[in-house]
Amino acid sequence: MDFLPILSQCRLFAGLEPAALVRLEALCTAQELRGGETLFSVGKPAEYLYIVVLGRLRAVLPDGTVAGDITRLEPVGEIGLLSGETHGADVHALRDTLLLRIGRNDLLDFVITYPAALLEMTRVIVHRLRRNQRQALLDTARHAQSMAIIPAHAGIDVADVTRRMQRALESSGSPVQCLDVERLEAAMGAGAAEKLLADPHAHQQLMNWLDEHERSDTNLLYCAGTENNAWAECCMRQCDRVLVVADAGRKPADSAVLDTLKQLALRVPVNLLLLRPDQAAAGDVAGWRSQVGASTHHFLRPDGAVDYASLARQLTGRGLGLVLSGGGSRGFAHIGLVRALEELNIPIDVAGGTSMGAFFSSLLACGFNSREITEIARETFVTHNYLNDYVLPRVSLIRGRKFLNRLHTIFGERRIEELRTPYFCVSTNLSQARTMVHDSGPLFTWVGTSMAIPGVAPPMVYNGDLLVDGAVTNSLPTDVMQALGRGPIIASDVSTEGGLKAPGIEGPDAEALLRRDGNRAQVSLIDILFGGMSLTSESGVKLRASRADLYLRMPVAGIALFAWKRLDEIAERGYEHAMQRLQDFRKEHLQS
Numbered sequence: 001m002d003f004l005p006i007l008s009q010c011r012l013f014a015g016l017e018p019a020a021l022v023r024l025e026a027l028c029t030a031q032e033l034r035g036g037e038t039l040f041s042v043g044k045p046a047e048y049l050y051i052v053v054l055g056r057l058r059a060v061l062p063d064g065t066v067a068g069d070i071t072r073l074e075p076v077g078e079i080g081l082l083s084g085e086t087h088g089a090d091v092h093a094l095r096d097t098l099l100l101r102i103g104r105n106d107l108l109d110f111v112i113t114y115p116a117a118l119l120e121m122t123r124v125i126v127h128r129l130r131r132n133q134r135q136a137l138l139d140t141a142r143h144a145q146s147m148a149i150i151p152a153h154a155g156i157d158v159a160d161v162t163r164r165m166q167r168a169l170e171s172s173g174s175p176v177q178c179l180d181v182e183r184l185e186a187a188m189g190a191g192a193a194e195k196l197l198a199d200p201h202a203h204q205q206l207m208n209w210l211d212e213h214e215r216s217d218t219n220l221l222y223c224a225g226t227e228n229n230a231w232a233e234c235c236m237r238q239c240d241r242v243l244v245v246a247d248a249g250r251k252p253a254d255s256a257v258l259d260t261l262k263q264l265a266l267r268v269p270v271n272l273l274l275l276r277p278d279q280a281a282a283g284d285v286a287g288w289r290s291q292v293g294a295s296t297h298h299f300l301r302p303d304g305a306v307d308y309a310s311l312a313r314q315l316t317g318r319g320l321g322l323v324l325s326g327g328g329s330r331g332f333a334h335i336g337l338v339r340a341l342e343e344l345n346i347p348i349d350v351a352g353g354t355s356m357g358a359f360f361s362s363l364l365a366c367g368f369n370s371r372e373i374t375e376i377a378r379e380t381f382v383t384h385n386y387l388n389d390y391v392l393p394r395v396s397l398i399r400g401r402k403f404l405n406r407l408h409t410i411f412g413e414r415r416i417e418e419l420r421t422p423y424f425c426v427s428t429n430l431s432q433a434r435t436m437v438h439d440s441g442p443l444f445t446w447v448g449t450s451m452a453i454p455g456v457a458p459p460m461v462y463n464g465d466l467l468v469d470g471a472v473t474n475s476l477p478t479d480v481m482q483a484l485g486r487g488p489i490i491a492s493d494v495s496t497e498g499g500l501k502a503p504g505i506e507g508p509d510a511e512a513l514l515r516r517d518g519n520r521a522q523v524s525l526i527d528i529l530f531g532g533m534s535l536t537s538e539s540g541v542k543l544r545a546s547r548a549d550l551y552l553r554m555p556v557a558g559i560a561l562f563a564w565k566r567l568d569e570i571a572e573r574g575y576e577h578a579m580q581r582l583q584d585f586r587k588e589h590l591q592s
Contacts, residue, residue: 052071150245273300
């Protein structure tokens, strides 16, 4: 194989003189990896520098986080090779991959003669070390991808789904090419699909053919029907992501293509696309996800351009995530943010939050607009008092039954995994001292749990553990949203840096608040219980802000935690602040 074109295009060696490239080529050998195979593992000695000729690799750190993808003409293994240390990440092939490799001793001898190559390798290493995990996830998602669209069972019009995906991707600014068995055979001859897996020469021809398409930096959509399992397998082995399409109204069942998917044991993400008409039930979501091995799922209305547009954004790292914090009545500012998003036509693709933020983000995920959300909030917190079923305070001040019943009335029997807009909320596991993420199960139950203020409402008992308000450990779960890797994040924070004061008391006076004249601010037990959770430090603010592309510190100073009757004022504050910030954000992040 002629390695000179690869070496001359790889930025490590592109600046070398022709004689140096010829000398370097003599040191190169080829190595092939099948999709799913491991190139090297953490702790193994670094013996080679590799350059990707065709295909794609993924680097995974010891804690399981994705360090990034390595694509055509990019090097891998250079850090351990130059440092003399063992590899610090596992690297495996996402799909069938061809590599050029150079032995450690050969390369070190070479850079002594040509130090320019060593300088460029150092620059590559510095760039990779500076790139944080969040940027690596977004870079991976936004890089042109090869996606295989396969049917979970007979009766799926994969060609129609592929066409709609193509239109959605192109509308979002991503160039697309669609490849199917007809186009393959037009390029490589009749019956080519059957030869691809059995004939090494035909398989190499396929990889070269696909490489020609990928060089244009376009997304490739492989359309695989049920009639040619050999082509379907090729699609899965050559893709960076598998999209399995199923009818939400059907029960999960085996099929030849799903059997092949399981046997391949690919390391690429598998997404479940459930075709679900308006008003139709979600079906057995958990069963389908288990059946296809999907890490996530999406609902698509058969003719739903909005659904396909949201899916396209999420798959390409342009999906917009909204995270809302807890903060009692200050959370009404979130309503103003939702209104501003509507007026500016900024669609939310994923929503999540904690405590009061869990409540408002769940309403958004259910499809309620800002006007409807306002009226639900007014009915829940202003018109009626659902927080007054007081009990003897052995565990909590209130029983919490009235409020949980109210949430049940609002959300009915909705389950989180059945929402068309992906959603999560968080609670605090007091038994294990950790944050719990809820992305499945009864919506009203987990929203209520996320809002269960310790000491005010009783903990939710689940699997023997005690779960309470998520704000105890994570008042603004931007980290949860970031880990999804769907795209930019808007975070709305209504926490404050203080607020509970006793003016005029110098002290120390342990009983000041127990006297009428000492408690001029009328600080209550609930204020103290909730206030301890809603406080935040400047270091906490900076950490949250660093995870968001737009961090909104809402202007809620001077608002008491339970100032329910100030709903309209607080929402208006949030609206005005959001409108000021969102317009620039839209220009920078959301316009192609």
